[in-house]
Amino acid sequence: MGNTSSMLTQYDIEEVQEHCNHTFSQQEIVSLYQRFCQLDRNGAGFISAEEFLSVPEFAVNPLCQRLLRMVDGLNFKEFVAFLSAFSSRATMQQKIEFIFKVYDTDCNGKVAFNDILDVLRDLTGSFMSEQQRQQVLAHVLEEAGYSKDSLLELADFIKILGNSGLKMEVEVPVD
Amino acid sequence: MDLDRPNIEEYLPSEAIQESNEKLHLRDLLDISPTLTEAAGAIVDDSFTRCFKSNPSEPWNWNVYLFPLWCFGVVVRYGILFPVRVLVLTIGWIIFLSSFIPAHFLLRSHDKWRKKIERYLVELICSFFVASWTGVVKYHGPRPSMRPKQVFVANHTSMIDFIVLEQMTAFAVIMQKHPGWVGLLQSTILESVGCIWFNRAEAKDREIVARKLRDHIQGVDNNPLLIFPEGTCVNNHYTVMFKKGAFELGCTVCPIAIKYNKIFVDAFWNSKKQSFTMHLLHLMTSWAVVCDVWYLEPQNIRPGETPIEFAERVRDIISVRAGLKKVPWDGYLKYSRPSPKHRERKQQRFVESVLQRLEKKGK
Numbered sequence: 001m002g003n004t005s006s007m008l009t010q011y012d013i014e015e016v017q018e019h020c021n022h023t024f025s026q027q028e029i030v031s032l033y034q035r036f037c038q039l040d041r042n043g044a045g046f047i048s049a050e051e052f053l054s055v056p057e058f059a060v061n062p063l064c065q066r067l068l069r070m071v072d073g074l075n076f077k078e079f080v081a082f083l084s085a086f087s088s089r090a091t092m093q094q095k096i097e098f099i100f101k102v103y104d105t106d107c108n109g110k111v112a113f114n115d116i117l118d119v120l121r122d123l124t125g126s127f128m129s130e131q132q133r134q135q136v137l138a139h140v141l142e143e144a145g146y147s148k149d150s151l152l153e154l155a156d157f158i159k160i161l162g163n164s165g166l167k168m169e170v171e172v173p174v175d
Numbered sequence: 176m177d178l179d180r181p182n183i184e185e186y187l188p189s190e191a192i193q194e195s196n197e198k199l200h201l202r203d204l205l206d207i208s209p210t211l212t213e214a215a216g217a218i219v220d221d222s223f224t225r226c227f228k229s230n231p232s233e234p235w236n237w238n239v240y241l242f243p244l245w246c247f248g249v250v251v252r253y254g255i256l257f258p259v260r261v262l263v264l265t266i267g268w269i270i271f272l273s274s275f276i277p278a279h280f281l282l283r284s285h286d287k288w289r290k291k292i293e294r295y296l297v298e299l300i301c302s303f304f305v306a307s308w309t310g311v312v313k314y315h316g317p318r319p320s321m322r323p324k325q326v327f328v329a330n331h332t333s334m335i336d337f338i339v340l341e342q343m344t345a346f347a348v349i350m351q352k353h354p355g356w357v358g359l360l361q362s363t364i365l366e367s368v369g370c371i372w373f374n375r376a377e378a379k380d381r382e383i384v385a386r387k388l389r390d391h392i393q394g395v396d397n398n399p400l401l402i403f404p405e406g407t408c409v410n411n412h413y414t415v416m417f418k419k420g421a422f423e424l425g426c427t428v429c430p431i432a433i434k435y436n437k438i439f440v441d442a443f444w445n446s447k448k449q450s451f452t453m454h455l456l457h458l459m460t461s462w463a464v465v466c467d468v469w470y471l472e473p474q475n476i477r478p479g480e481t482p483i484e485f486a487e488r489v490r491d492i493i494s495v496r497a498g499l500k501k502v503p504w505d506g507y508l509k510y511s512r513p514s515p516k517h518r519e520r521k522q523q524r525f526v527e528s529v530l531q532r533l534e535k536k537g538k
Binding site for chain 2: 032035038039052053055056057058059060061062063064067071083086095098099102103116119120123124125126127128136137139140141143144146157160161164166167168169170171172173
């Protein structure tokens with residue numbers, strides 16, 4: 001189970017905890033490290049895309065390719081920071097920021113009509129035509145007071161998603 | 176460290192869009208949190224990887240009193256038990272080969288006698304193997320009988336499952352062809368009990384194997400056929416989905432449940448981590464291999480039941496008896512990616528939900 005260098009020092013744990021803004025407890029970080037070593041089968045210090053995709057539950061997720069782009073090649077510290085949005089201690093702001101980053105693939109702080117369309121395509125696959133997707137999206141955008149040419153920023157996302165009772169939490173199993 | 180979280184095993188597909196009877200709003204399309212949560216959940220912990228986790232060796236030798244005891248244990252296991260076991264195994268092989276080889280060649284014409292002797296000898300060498308790990312096996316239930324039109328299925332933890340079962344009854348088994356000395360044994364000795372080989376890598380192989388299976392069970396004189404429907408070794412805490420091949424042969428299926436007692440040794444063969452030789456050495460330098468074998472009531476396919484439902488029903492019987500948890504994954508996902516239809520099903524559900532809410536009028 002993992003390689004023999006799976007020993008985290010107290011200093012390492014505290015450093016990781018700093019980096020993720022204390023969204024995980026020290027015990028959770030130790031558990032996450034065991035999991036990281038379990039997934040990082042070749043002991044390279046990071047989890048490759050192949051290793052992520054060998055988890056069937058992850059591979060069947062419609063957004064897995066998108067997430068892979070964000071998580072591929074991260075070392076343990078960055079891995080924990082990536083998952084910090086899913087902690088119960090993360091703020092609503094942090095969670096919405098994460099969702100924004102999933103949409104904003106070119107990281108320019110703006111999400112366009114096409115960016116949302118791309119995510120919608122991942123979620124609907126071949127069960128909706130391109131035309132249908134555009135129609136539905138244009139319709140709900142207009143209803144919310146935006147247009148097809150609007151560029152949504154983080155503030156817009158917070159406004160739209162802020163009160164929707166967003167729940168995005170994952171429990172880290174601790175012994 | 177056993178991650179026992181009961182609800183994950185019932186793989187309930189969560190909804191990708193908030194279930195609601197309200198009209199569709201922008202926030203419903205932008206809110207991808209359920210899908211993201213599922214993905215993150217899989218990254219943090221997933222039921223498939225758990226099936227193949229070996230027991231981490233608990234270091235119990237951490238204080239002044241226990242450490243010398245542990246050292247003494249190591250000395251006994253490696254210095255006394257291991258040589259004795261190697262000796263026992265060597266004697267067993269000598270007896271076996273000196274009886275098997277003559278019997279195989281000299282009794283060519285007396286097939287019935289030859290088969291009987293070979294069967295007995297294979298059971299004998301398996302008993303020697305089991306003795307070489309100080310195997311304590313408790314068999315429960317009626318011993319398998321030699322009858323046509325029946326097939327035995329068992330859960331799979333290691334290749335030693337076969338040896339443990341074989342020492343009681345000479346089964347013909349269907350196995351993956353291995354390289355090295357194991358392969359040699361397979362092609363010579365196991366051939367005599369009527370084993371069937373398959374090659375996971377070959378796609379056409381499945382039809383050839385299916386035909387061989389059908390031919391085998393028709394034969395009156397053939398040894399009872401043993402199949403491990405999981406198709407891969409699992410860590411004896413879980414069962415993965417059973418392949419339906421054994422359940423569509425139109426014959427009675429007799430389930431066998433095997434449970435190893437982990438206190439003595441972890442008998443799970445993690446073929447990615449160890450070769451079979453290393454695995455055997457690990458067993459031979461442990462204290463004992465203790466397990467229970469239950470021969471369960473033979474099952475027939477019910478009218479209106481599909482082979483897959485039949486397989487699941489038998490998996491349930493075996494899992495309950497051996498105290499194993501069921502997971503909805505195919506064991507072969509160890510070697511390949513899941514089929515796209517799982518993802519497509521999620522996409523389809525999402526689209527249905529969106530279109531349904533689009534129809535709604537109101538705020």
